[in-house]
Amino acid sequence: MDDYANRSYGEIPVGFGAKPGIVVVDFQVGFTDPRYPLGGAPLVARAVENTARLLEAARGMGVPVATCNTAYMNEREMPYWKITAVRETFLHDHPSVALDPRIYRADYDLAVTKKGPSIFFGTGVADYFAKERVDTVIVTGCNTSGCIRASAIDSFSHRYRTLVPEDCVGDIEEGPHRDNLRDLGRRYVDVTDLATVLGHLEEWRRRNAA
Template sequence: MADQDDYKHRSYGEIPVGTGLKPGIVVVDFQKGFTDAQYPLGGAPLVMRALENTEKLLKVARAYGVPVANCNTAYMNEREMPYWKITAVRDTFRHDHPSVELDPRIYDPDYDLFVCKKGPSIFFETDVASFFTKERVDTVIVTGCNTSGCIRATSIDAFSHRYRTLIPEDCVGDIEEQPHRDNLRDLGRRYVDVVDLQYALTYLEHWHNAKADT
């Protein structure tokens, strides 16, 4: 069996991503299907914790003028969908179903860019990257659910778009804790800095103060 620190010995995770000149935030799939316990996928404790912390982050971000992109996942019908292996997604993630409505605690329709995504990543075939280009964003803070699925895909796409990418651990969630931890550890070895809400808030404050001084 390989040494548990073998990744570290081979230099994984040695170089931090750090922060750049301007932050942007993506909020992935905090729709009622995941945040309301009446739905099959709703109400997982880690997701609800992430929702509460993301609400705190967004309150500060909007006050400081940080660009925010918010998304849900929804389809016209099963024919439009990819080959999801999750019955609840196939049955409920439809445009006319209440489970696809964004949770009002994290969505401001007068401020946020809203996109409806069709795949796991908020960047896949949406306008989020071009929105961030216009806003001159170079650092993306990833929030939402689920860590092992759409958060992972979004984070890899953010990395591929050459953004510095931060994931506040307490602003993302999953159905089970082990996949949440495993995926964050793996992403942190390769592509992103795994931080926490307080780190993200401090970064936004420093950015805001620096902007005010120019």
């Protein structure tokens, strides 16, 4: 028996609203390239490939996209990260902070540099989505247990309908990936997948073309 379900957690779906936007969290080469200490996790590699497919379709439909990296001027500017690799490599002049070219299109995407876990914290992404009249946010990126969780909760807190496609987000280990998605899905978001999101976008495109 699932005691959360017995207490009504997860009973009400969030659903898809009037206009979607996509956030792409931290698909910088420091996470996507195995040459770097935090890079090359299999779940992240899968998520990059699936997110690239999602973005290709979404841009063709005119869906707003906001993407971010995490980078700092120096260690003094950083929060109190407990991760040595972040402190040593996530610096503005380090190659690991470049956005992965598979998910970034400079002439289309809003690109911001964040200083904390959430793509919404102190970045202007919410202002951009307000101008675009976005009411539904699709969260992609890494890592599920850290910056995806924080971004999804901030999206919820901004009163967006929030969807997290499981195969478009990734983490270093599968356990935290699954655990955090399960918890987010009980409270704040619809956990879905790439195929379902693509179906939502196509339905949205047809509805607006009519």
